Amino acid sequence: MKVLVAVKRVIDYNVKVRVKPDQSDVDLANVKMALNPFCEIAVEEAVRLKEQGIADEVVVVSIGPKAVQEQLRTALALGADRAIHVEHDSMPDSLSVAKLLKGVVEKEQPQLVILGKQSIDSDNNQAGQMLGALTDMPQGTFASKVSLADGSVEVTREVDxxxxxxxxxxxxxxxxxxxxxxxxxxxxxxxxxxxxKPLETLSADDLGVTISSNIKLLKVEPPAERSAGVKVADVDELIDKLKNEAKVL
Known part of the structure; x- marks a missing residue:
């Protein structure tokens, strides 16, 4: 069994994200980058399947500029066998990502494709579902448990x-x-x-995919700063402030 794992390069979750002064995008200058945490979980699950003797090969794929090879090497160090880098100057939107992954799926013919449910930068939670629609493959999203047997996979999903x-x-x-x-x-x-370990570089043309985006980034803003709290002397003062200042009672 071959398992294909899609991973994404994102800002390290421990880093405080900064917005560019012109609010055109997030500032990536001199910022530590890392594997998306949900993608790390996907790689770990694939490697465990290989350690259990269920999977024979784990292939990781990432889309983006040459810098994403750093994260692909990280995934290889975690236990993947080989990597595929789909080179693109910028990070395409979710539909373009799904189309590129479809091209990789058709090339590699994996029996199982594992993705993180979402990335911590764009937070879209779309690529996996779009890939399922494009490839006409069944999908189990938000998996908290995965088990394979007899040509099928049983997925326990976290739902509301x-x-x-x-x-x-x-x-x-x-x-x-x-x-x-x-x-x-x-x-x-x-x-x-x-x-x-082998790392293959492909282009969108190699996969027969034309990249186009229907999404335009208008502005990026940091979250509003919270105002400082105040101390109250007693419960009566607290209730008074909640009624007359906060107006929540």
Whole structure:
């Protein structure tokens, strides 16, 4: 079984995000970048399937400029076997990403495709579902548990009302939620080995995909600053402020 994992390069979740002075975009100058946390979970799940003897090969793919190869090497250090870099000067929108991933799926013919449910930068939660529509493959989104047997995959999904379990015939798509697993740390020997693992570079033309975006970024704003709190002497003063100042009572 071949497992294809899509990963994305994002700002490290520990870094405070800055907005450019002209509000045209997020400032990426001298900012630490990392694997999207949900993508790390997807890589971990694929590697565990290989360690269990269920998967034979784990292939990671990422889309973007040459810098994304750093994150692909990270995924290789975590246990993936080889990587595919779909080179593009900027990060395309979700539909373009899904079309490019469809091209990779057609080229690689994986039995299972795993993606993070969303990236922590654009927060769209769209690529996995769009890929499912384009490839006509069944999908289990927001997975908190994944098990494979007899040519099918059983996915426990986190939904508003609790948990839902679905059974999908392979090939299938799974998008990972936060509680699926806890990703491992890459060990130094694995980081060194990752430098020698194969990394293939493709273009959109190689995949027969024309990149176009119907989305225009108008403005980026930081969240509003919270006003300072005040201390009150007693409950009566608190109730008075809630009634007359906050007007919530």
């Amino acid at each position: 009302g609790g948990l839902q379990t679905v059974k999908l015939q392979l090939p299938a798509i799974v998008t990972t939620d936060l509680r699926l697993n806890e990703p491992r740390y890459a060990k130094l020997p694995d980081i060194m080995k990752a430098k020698r």
